[in-house]
Amino acid sequence: MEERILMKGNEALAEAAIQAGCIRFFGYPITPQTEVAAYMSKRLPKIGGTYLQAESEVAAVNMLQGAGAAGARAMTSSSSPGISLKTEGISYMAGADIPGLIINVQRGGPGLGGIQPSQADYWQATKAPGHGDLHIIVFAPSSVQEMVDLVENAFDLSDEYRIPAMILADGLLGQMMEPVTIKKSEGGKKLPEKKWAAKGHGHKRAHNIINSLYLKAADLERVINERFERYKELEVKHTRCERYMTDDADVVVVAYGATGRIAKAAVKAAREQGVKAGLFRPITLWPFPKQDLKDIAKSAKAFLTVEMSMGQMVDDVKLAIDCKRPVDFFGHTGGIVPTPQEVLDKILKLAGGER
Amino acid sequence: MPKVIIDPDVCKSCELCITACPKNIIDIDKKMINDKGYHPAIVIDQEKCIGCSACAIMCPDCAITVER
Amino acid sequence: MAVVFKRPHALTNVPTHYCPGCTHGIIHRLVAEALDELDLEGRTVGIAPVGCAVMAYDYFNCDMIEAPHGRAPAIATGVKRSVPDSIVFTYQGDGDLAAIGTAETVHAAARGENITIIFVNNAIYGMTGGQMAPTTLPNQVTQTSPFGRDISQAGFPIKVCEMLSTLEGSSYIARVSVDCVRNVNIAKKAIKKAFEIQSQGRGFTLIEVLSTCPTNWGVSPKDALQWLRDNLIPYYPLGVYKDVTEVKKEELCDG
Numbered sequence: 001m002e003e004r005i006l007m008k009g010n011e012a013l014a015e016a017a018i019q020a021g022c023i024r025f026f027g028y029p030i031t032p033q034t035e036v037a038a039y040m041s042k043r044l045p046k047i048g049g050t051y052l053q054a055e056s057e058v059a060a061v062n063m064l065q066g067a068g069a070a071g072a073r074a075m076t077s078s079s080s081p082g083i084s085l086k087t088e089g090i091s092y093m094a095g096a097d098i099p100g101l102i103i104n105v106q107r108g109g110p111g112l113g114g115i116q117p118s119q120a121d122y123w124q125a126t127k128a129p130g131h132g133d134l135h136i137i138v139f140a141p142s143s144v145q146e147m148v149d150l151v152e153n154a155f156d157l158s159d160e161y162r163i164p165a166m167i168l169a170d171g172l173l174g175q176m177m178e179p180v181t182i183k184k185s186e187g188g189k190k191l192p193e194k195k196w197a198a199k200g201h202g203h204k205r206a207h208n209i210i211n212s213l214y215l216k217a218a219d220l221e222r223v224i225n226e227r228f229e230r231y232k233e234l235e236v237k238h239t240r241c242e243r244y245m246t247d248d249a250d251v252v253v254v255a256y257g258a259t260g261r262i263a264k265a266a267v268k269a270a271r272e273q274g275v276k277a278g279l280f281r282p283i284t285l286w287p288f289p290k291q292d293l294k295d296i297a298k299s300a301k302a303f304l305t306v307e308m309s310m311g312q313m314v315d316d317v318k319l320a321i322d323c324k325r326p327v328d329f330f331g332h333t334g335g336i337v338p339t340p341q342e343v344l345d346k347i348l349k350l351a352g353g354e355r
Numbered sequence: 356m357p358k359v360i361i362d363p364d365v366c367k368s369c370e371l372c373i374t375a376c377p378k379n380i381i382d383i384d385k386k387m388i389n390d391k392g393y394h395p396a397i398v399i400d401q402e403k404c405i406g407c408s409a410c411a412i413m414c415p416d417c418a419i420t421v422e423r
Numbered sequence: 424m425a426v427v428f429k430r431p432h433a434l435t436n437v438p439t440h441y442c443p444g445c446t447h448g449i450i451h452r453l454v455a456e457a458l459d460e461l462d463l464e465g466r467t468v469g470i471a472p473v474g475c476a477v478m479a480y481d482y483f484n485c486d487m488i489e490a491p492h493g494r495a496p497a498i499a500t501g502v503k504r505s506v507p508d509s510i511v512f513t514y515q516g517d518g519d520l521a522a523i524g525t526a527e528t529v530h531a532a533a534r535g536e537n538i539t540i541i542f543v544n545n546a547i548y549g550m551t552g553g554q555m556a557p558t559t560l561p562n563q564v565t566q567t568s569p570f571g572r573d574i575s576q577a578g579f580p581i582k583v584c585e586m587l588s589t590l591e592g593s594s595y596i597a598r599v600s601v602d603c604v605r606n607v608n609i610a611k612k613a614i615k616k617a618f619e620i621q622s623q624g625r626g627f628t629l630i631e632v633l634s635t636c637p638t639n640w641g642v643s644p645k646d647a648l649q650w651l652r653d654n655l656i657p658y659y660p661l662g663v664y665k666d667v668t669e670v671k672k673e674e675l676c677d678g
Contacts, residue, residue: 058494062490062498067502074501074505198502199468200467209480213477375603408428413607415446415449416448417429417430421428
């Protein structure tokens with residue numbers, strides 16, 4: 001059994017990536033995720049890997065793109081403003097079917113914003129991580145252990161479907177320390193072979209071209225349609241969520257990431273007061289677990305979305321259930337973390353019929 | 356005797372080979388038009404060719420092969 | 424009779440989209456000849472820019488990656504760091520390298536990244552129809568400097584070789600031209616040497632190639648070569664600006 005150690009989220013994330021076979025990391029300092037880079041800079045050189053501090057987040061995501069195009073399992077990490085800089089690179093990776101993992105340890109925005117936790121990049125991550133018709137696989141862990149476990153899954157799916165993946169964490173998850181066990185991959189994880197990669201044909205095959213430019217519109221549409229077939233398959237096969245006491249719940253709280261934990265505490269407290277509350281926690285934000293929400297909406301009377309933003313996922317909840325049930329919102333932004341008590345008060349109000 | 360072969364389909368009639376040739380034995384073949392609508396270059400006096408490949412070196416489209 | 428000159432293997436036979444007389448075609452051939460002669464094609468990954476050479480991925484027989492505008496040196500870094508024994512080159516224009524990609528270029532050089540950059544300087548943005556570039560000359564008329572580049576407004580052209588040669592990470596920095604047979608042959612030697620230095624793992628190499636843009640300079644291909652000689656070469660002197668392989672005089676006779 002792997003040993004259980006107390007680790008900071010950012011560092012546990014980095015170690016998990018290494019154990020998942022990622023030995024190429026391109027970083028840039030930005031609070032609250034810099035420990036990912038610092039940890040990688042300590043570990044990777046010792047195991048024949050590459051830690052490279054780029055001159056900007058733009059350069060870092062393009063180094064990731066180069067590494068991914070050459071068939072390597074690679075990662076970059078940043079926080080909100082840095083992710084904005086990376087969106088061009090993410091769009092190119094999506095457009096050229098280049099796998100790779102991008103970590104966003106969110107901080108308050110917009111602009112320079114703050115350095116406290118936030119979930120205000122939800123729309124960016126799930127709707128427009130770059131220009132054009134594209135999606136990236138977005139995972140939202142709510143504990144350091146879950147974050148660690150999702151890393152390997154993110155890499156494997158990204159490789160399998162040739163779609164960039166993102167772990168959407170926040171400053172809370174990145175900075176907190178929790179006991180974790182990280183699956184060790186003795187002798188390095190066996191990575192999938194990538195015949196499409198651009199790493200030198202060795203005169204054994206025709207040359208590979210990794211490219212997202214299609215000047216003929218019909219070609220571009222065909223390529224995008226083919227990619228959307230892969231997106232559909234991901235939606236069917238790889239959507240993930242946690243349902244806690246939703247079967248008989250009247251009020252279902254919908255929350256992900258750190259707020260998912262806070263909401264669970266509030267749901268438990270509500271149950272103790274005899275209120276039938278439940279929690280629906282998306283783990284993949286894209287593909288969004290719409291079907292699960294539709295099922296819950298058959299029995300639930302009202303939904304309460306809790307986010308560390310002005311409300312972004314709330315729209316997707318309404319869309320998923322075609323507005324069949326009232327969907328209320330509660331949240332803080334700017335880096336304020338909602339308290340279980342605040343969420344509980346809101347649940348009680350909803351359960352009591354007041355709005 | 357050296358031989359210069361200009362591929363008429365590849366030539367874009369840019370005339371760089373003409374200016375490069377020390378023997379001035381290349382010219383534009385006004386009687387011919389290729390698929391891209393260019394009058395291709397043509398060797399007008401093969402005997403005078405010294406096989407220096409200047410034409411081929413200056414050709415941006417690798418339209419010229421030289422034998423010697 | 425033997426064939427003494429033909430298309431190099433590393434160059435595909437895909438007809439290029441370049442304008443008639445555009446010397447991009449010559450430079451492509453020189454890169455391909457270097458890859459052939461050093462037998463590197465099988466190990467090479469080329470990075471195409473955004474600019475006239477954006478479709479260079481169709482013109483080289485080695486593996487190719489299309490980079491976002493200006494990011495080729497970062498893409499190249501990612502490839503090289505992931506596949507250390509690969510040979511990696513970027514092929515970039517002056518807008519790609521000296522405008523949007525300046526940071527990527529300077530830092531790849533500062534890191535001594537073991538890649539080769541082929542930097543094509545024709546003092547204009549070609550693909551988008553002839554706008555002022557970072558290397559557009561003072562008073563040079565372009566679509567976005569219609570009254571001639573006004574230094575007081577648009578500042579001075581950037582001399583990339585001079586700039587990069589100040590960085591310790593640079594191993595071989597040279598500026599060449601393809602305006603005549605003699606200079607094309609010199610350019611080929613420089614490009615080949617850059618790939619040799621890379622294959623010896625000796626760090627960052629960049630060859631700046633002065634090139635023409637007949638269409639956007641508004642001159643015939645032949646006159647464009649003359650314009651280059653009369654205007655570009657004086658402002659961008661040809662020569663080697665850094666060469667770690669060069670044995671210095673004092674090293675020769677330190678007796």
